[in-house]
Amino acid sequence: MDALLNDIATVVGQGNVLTGADVVTRRVDWLSGEPCRAGAIVRPADTDELASVMRLCHAARQPVVAHGGLTGLVHGATTAPHELAISLERLSAIEALDPIGGTLTVQAGVPLQRVQEAAEAEGLQFPLDLGARGSCTIGGNIATNAGGVRVIRYGMMRQQVLGLEAVLADGTVVSSLNRMLKNNAGYDLKQLFIGSEGTLGIVTRAVLKLQPRLPSEQTALVACPDFEALTALLRHLGHRLGGALGTFEVMWDNHYRLLTEESGRHAPPLALGAPFYVLVESLGLDPERNAVQFTEALEAALADRLISDAVVAQSATQRDALWAIREDIEGLLQTLAPLFTFDISLPIAEMATYVAELESALARDWPEGRLVVFGHLGDGNLHVSVSVGSAEREVRCAVEHLVYAPLTPLGGSVSAEHGIGLEKRDYLSLSRSPEEIALMRTLKRALDPHHLLNPHKVLPPAPEDTP
Amino acid sequence: MDALLNDIATVVGQGNVLTGADVVTRRVDWLSGEPCRAGAIVRPADTDELASVMRLCHAARQPVVAHGGLTGLVHGATTAPHELAISLERLSAIEALDPIGGTLTVQAGVPLQRVQEAAEAEGLQFPLDLGARGSCTIGGNIATNAGGVRVIRYGMMRQQVLGLEAVLADGTVVSSLNRMLKNNAGYDLKQLFIGSEGTLGIVTRAVLKLQPRLPSEQTALVACPDFEALTALLRHLGHRLGGALGTFEVMWDNHYRLLTEESGRHAPPLALGAPFYVLVESLGLDPERNAVQFTEALEAALADRLISDAVVAQSATQRDALWAIREDIEGLLQTLAPLFTFDISLPIAEMATYVAELESALARDWPEGRLVVFGHLGDGNLHVSVSVGSAEREVRCAVEHLVYAPLTPLGGSVSAEHGIGLEKRDYLSLSRSPEEIALMRTLKRALDPHHLLNPHKVLPPAPEDTP
Structure with a gap:
């Protein structure tokens, strides 16, 4: 590998070939804190340098792993000592903003939050949003087809990308930096690179689609009396709010109770005892109209007994307090450690039965075990957390089996938004x-x-x- | 081919292998009326029969062309005598509607309009819409990644497809009938078949995503004083209407004048003399609120001189009359025949210059020539019609060169929504x-x-x- 690294250094500069301590002090997995074990980390400055690096690697049959913000959750960036990590961190320029076409052209290493801010500075928005916004990069968002909390309204990352540029295994640069909403000139090659986790090419640049800003957010937490009411509520709000329904995040009672009463981490905004709690948001232009429409929709849901209780945030502080419960991943990790977390999807109609049966199966095998469920219900996406008092590999495998196996007959997926990486590779055939x-x-x-x-x-x- | 057709007949039944007059009486191109010249037309009943047919064709190295509703505009379904046409017309069942998940599972031969009606019957909508809705099929919409008049709000066909099933060249059935909004379990294979015009597989079934119905449509025709005002209006309405802007269809003055005053086919709803006319629609839930928001947005545009005149439809009849001008393709064909039509896309900011330069180039080479331009401006998509008094092949080539060549430096596309087929194949390298x-x-x-x-x-x- 040394001769190759010398050749690579002539391309990117010696200072951009990291080895030794500069490698192992990097973490490739924020959940486990696993250090980087790559043979070296190479930091090209631009697409041309990366193409040259890949031509050298191709000639030497040197495997590489692309690194973005390293916030993934499925060991998709794990790099072995015989592999090189290619960090996109120096491809960090926002290249162009077209306010007329509503597009932003960026390099792969730009963090999501910088893209959101650049759009906002122009009075527009980039709607993809997720907790890791400050660290995750656009290249990683593309490679993993990131989801997040606005999918029900705007779709996943795939829907936000108009064009992209990627470097192939042999160093060929495929530049498809389309800026139009419509382009049916041949195969839509960008789709190959979105969501394929860096296994088909390394994304270097992208043209992102921006959206008009919707400055008014109405937020409520509601309680649902049963699963039928929950799905009816989703449909009711879809109809009553039209395109304005921006969030429908469900917490099963086991999640809500744990993070409020049981752990004392959050004051419960609604009384405990309901089977489901939903964080609902309506996005609109005009705060007054949006508020009236939102309140009327919730009142109608109360009258129809789709919800048993509701609290509407009256300020940004109250809104943040509601979101804090839903987003308190740290609380989950602390109170339930050791914890196994899962990201699955299945048809909404099957969810209640799935969760109930999983609960029984876990109780049978681990009577002291805990199950906590929350998720983006409108997207068919549940995040399932299981704690059985052990983090052993075999225990994890047994729990994985309980979580994943029932998905096959339901047409569900072992990965809704996190991807496959190494972690779920051996379960791919279930989905x-x-x-x-x-x-x-x-x-x-x-x-x-x-x-x-x-x-x-x-x-x-x-x-x-x-x- | 006879031995193969006998084998195929044992799979699909003799009555579903059409030959002779049953073949040539079919038209494969509605614009030219070109008859089908396929060696035979094979009509499988379902995916299994199609898979068997393809296994036989694969063994015999027999080329095939999939036929949907045959409403394409780029000779994508042209079938030579040594080829077989595979008609999907018997795969015409709507298989399942999931009102909770908001999905519709259909076979490829179902016409678009039947899908729209099935969604409406459930209080939902399937938002893809285009003029050929009564004849075009879902399989064809997928194979060509169809666009239409709602792309600015809902995206193209690609965005409406959650899952699909396709038969590969060797008869393998790849069934990816995903029903969830989110599924990141491995590569998103359906993207291969969407928009690849039947060259990578034959689509047999699809899971479509339905949307909440937006029953209120506000429609206006407005006149714009210049191109800068036109793009400012697009942005203004995007902001003022938020997600409600459903249509932004621009007619250049040459288009509006031709179909109103000059041909006498439509009474002009607004006075002639402006350079641009725009058909604008706002989609909403509540007719009253939607109307207020729409009127206010137009009034602000008038005050800011983004528009010089406007008429808002006060009834369905008035709305239809406004749309009738925009959709009067027959009027174009009749008044300008012989006519060459084009479907291109380019960044919105470049459009005015592009059209002005095209106009000069045409006037230089054909002083009596006519240019008519309209299109889905918000999508970057223009439909350009050119009449130079001849339909000769060489003349067409010369005009194609004038229309297509300037797109390359602009990053434009020789096909926005119609696809490539045979017609644009030799121009693919321009885009x-x-x-x-x-x-x-x-x-x-x-x-x-x-x-x-x-x-x-x-x-x-x-x-x-x-x-």
């Missing part, structure tokens, strides 16, 4: 058929025949890959 | 780089190494394809 996995392998072989890009991630090893 | 086209070929080779699926469409012949 995707042999024909689908074979087609994924066909794509991987076609674009990266020498397995140089983020090797071993996403796809389980094929029989022909085993020496 | 896509050699690296992009090479990657498209890599995909085609990986999925259809024997060139059996809609051969010769989309991609120009590669050197290695020439015998």
